[in-house]
Amino acid sequence: MREKILRASIPLFDKKGYSETSIQDIVEVLGVTKGTFYYYYKSKQELLKDINVTYIQNLLDEQKKILNDDTKTYREKVYNNMLMVIRTIRNERQSARVFFREMRHLEEHNLKLIIQKRYEFRMNTQHMIEKAIENGEFRDRIRPDILTFGILGMTNWSYYWYNPDGEVSEKELVDLYMELILNGVKN
Amino acid sequence: MREKILRASIPLFDKKGYSETSIQDIVEVLGVTKGTFYYYYKSKQELLKDINVTYIQNLLDEQKKILNDDTKTYREKVYNNMLMVIRTIRNERQSARVFFREMRHLEEHNLKLIIQKRYEFRMNTQHMIEKAIENGEFRDRIRPDILTFGILGMTNWSYYWYNPDGEVSEKELVDLYMELILNGVKN
Numbered sequence: 237m238r239e240k241i242l243r244a245s246i247p248l249f250d251k252k253g254y255s256e257t258s259i260q261d262i263v264e265v266l267g268v269t270k271g272t273f274y275y276y277y278k279s280k281q282e283l284l285k286d287i288n289v290t291y292i293q294n295l296l297d298e299q300k301k302i303l304n305d306d307t308k309t310y311r312e313k314v315y316n317n318m319l320m321v322i323r324t325i326r327n328e329r330q331s332a333r334v335f336f337r338e339m340r341h342l343e344e345h346n347l348k349l350i351i352q353k354r355y356e357f358r359m360n361t362q363h364m365i366e367k368a369i370e371n372g373e374f375r376d377r378i379r380p381d382i383l384t385f386g387i388l389g390m391t392n393w394s395y396y397w398y399n400p401d402g403e404v405s406e407k408e409l410v411d412l413y414m415e416l417i418l419n420g421v422k423n
Numbered sequence: 424m425r426e427k428i429l430r431a432s433i434p435l436f437d438k439k440g441y442s443e444t445s446i447q448d449i450v451e452v453l454g455v456t457k458g459t460f461y462y463y464y465k466s467k468q469e470l471l472k473d474i475n476v477t478y479i480q481n482l483l484d485e486q487k488k489i490l491n492d493d494t495k496t497y498r499e500k501v502y503n504n505m506l507m508v509i510r511t512i513r514n515e516r517q518s519a520r521v522f523f524r525e526m527r528h529l530e531e532h533n534l535k536l537i538i539q540k541r542y543e544f545r546m547n548t549q550h551m552i553e554k555a556i557e558n559g560e561f562r563d564r565i566r567p568d569i570l571t572f573g574i575l576g577m578t579n580w581s582y583y584w585y586n587p588d589g590e591v592s593e594k595e596l597v598d599l600y601m602e603l604i605l606n607g608v609k610n
Contacts, residue, residue, distance in 0.1 A: 251527070253440060253441075253442050253527070253528070254440075255440050255442040255443045256442045336524075336583075337523075337524045340438070340440070341440070372610050373609075373610060374608040374609065374610055375608055375609070375610045376610075378599075378602075378603070378608050379599060382591070382596065382599045382600070383603065383608065385577075385580070385581070385584060385585075386577045386599075386600055386603055388580065389576045389577040389578070389579070389580030389581065390572075390573045390576040390577060390580075391576070392576070392580055393572070393575065393576030393577075393579055393580055394572070394576065396523075397572060398572075404569070409569065412566060412569045413569070413573055415565075416565070416570065416573055416604065416607070417603065417607060417608055418607045418608060418609040419607040419609055420603070420604060420605045420606040420607035421561045421562055421565050421570065421604055421605060422560075422561065422562070422605040422606055423559050423560060423561055423562045423563075
């Protein structure tokens with residue numbers, strides 16, 4: 237039921253916003269009582285924290301698998317990391333939007349936890365890039381921190397526009413981005 | 424006074440969100456009466472629309488100057504377009520966040536207007552890229568639509584992390600991004 241409450245609240249927070257969604261709205265969708273809600277969650281705040289932690293922890297877990305895959309080069313890991321983020325759009329688009337938009341409603345201690353996990357995700361991405369430079373896969377004149385922000389910008393922004401059921405598949409999109417990152421566009 | 428109301432409401436909408444900010448909150452910051460507010464704005468909705476139109480129209484106006492500057496190549500126009508977006512962070516960061524986060528609270532007809540203007544901005548960016556390909560400045564095997572999304576992702580995402588008063592200046596950041604876009608990172 238905790239999972240059900242979480243899943244039911246995400247589309248509501250996405251559409252109406254955290255502030256405008258009441259616990260009443262959530263229990264109505266599920267056809268349960270407020271008592272049931274409070275059995276699983278102390279407050280709406282705890283629910284928002286849970287949505288955000290679930291979203292970022294899932295990304296971190298998937299990233300860890302990519303990072304630890306010794307059969308791949310670091311350049312391939314950078315590719316797989318991008319593909320993994322873009323693939324989550326299909327299932328996690330609403331969570332992602334709640335994550336980025338509603339983060340400011342988190343209380344101090346919850347916000348700290350999320351910021352720490354975001355930082356970890358960014359640093360793992362940067363680590364892949366640094367290793368690719370160290371191994372001579374990427375040029376050594378690039379700045380790993382700025383390249384990391386550039387790559388995260390391209391992938392995270394796709395939540396706002398990309399339709400995984402449209403003309404361009406997830407793999408095609410990442411192939412195009414990776415080609416841009418590797419070879420650039422200069423004639 | 425209309426401009427003052429607009430400027431006072433942006434930090435409130437950014438911090439508390441559109442739904443949780445009352446007209447009372449806004450007039451308190453300014454030390455005026457609700458009557459004054461309603462003399463200039465019919466509703467909070469009209470104010471949100473005004474913030475969003477002002478933000479995107481400013482970008483469109485600046486973009487038009489870049490597009491019409493015949494002394495520049497299209498590659499230079501792509502560069503100037505990126506620099507212009509990144510430079511607005513200094514003054515318009517809060518407006519940008521309100522723009523992206525609170526858009527879903529716009530009523531249908533207001534939302535349509537904003538979506539139309541966003542589309543225009545994206546198409547103008549894509550036009551610069553198509554012209555750069557046509558003139559042989561960019562390779563002809565790239566997809567202009569995907570490159571446009573990639574560039575807008577990198578620049579728009581910087582609203583979430585970039586500090587214009589930090590270690591990397593606005594021009595340095597765009598130089599690094601442009602170098603990445605032109606030459607890629609492959610060793």
